[in-house]
Amino acid sequence: MKTSSLQTFESSEEAAIQDGAGVTPLQKRNIALIRDVPVNVTVVLGTATLTVERLFSLRPGEIIELDQSLDETVTFYMGDKPIARGHLVAVEDRYGIELAEIL
Numbered sequence: 001m002k003t004s005s006l007q008t009f010e011s012s013e014e015a016a017i018q019d020g021a022g023v024t025p026l027q028k029r030n031i032a033l034i035r036d037v038p039v040n041v042t043v044v045l046g047t048a049t050l051t052v053e054r055l056f057s058l059r060p061g062e063i064i065e066l067d068q069s070l071d072e073t074v075t076f077y078m079g080d081k082p083i084a085r086g087h088l089v090a091v092e093d094r095y096g097i098e099l100a101e102i103l
Contacts, residue, residue, distance in 0.1 A: 042077045043097060045088070073100060 046066030058064075068074075074097060076084040086097040 039078060044075050
């Protein structure tokens with residue numbers, strides 16, 4: 001039976017980028033084994049606080065005002081961890097996000 005092993009080759013600069021525990025940061029690791037795993041991201045446009053009474057009295061067509069203005073950045077989350085920020089843009093007939101910052 002023929003076996004093979006997966007080896008990752010790093011440049012000396014990449015090998016030198018290590019955190020205090022001697023572990024290479026996630027961005028610098030070889031992700032070949034997991035790159036096709038789907039992950040869900042959430043984009044938060046803003047938040048609103050409603051009373052329970054108001055929540056249960058909502059009807060289709062009503063507008064709920066969010067705490068952010070149209071020109072403020074939106075935040076990408078993976079789980080509960082923020083991973084990026086950006087601005088809303090129109091992409092044909094859909095919304096898109098123009099990334100401004102990777103966290």
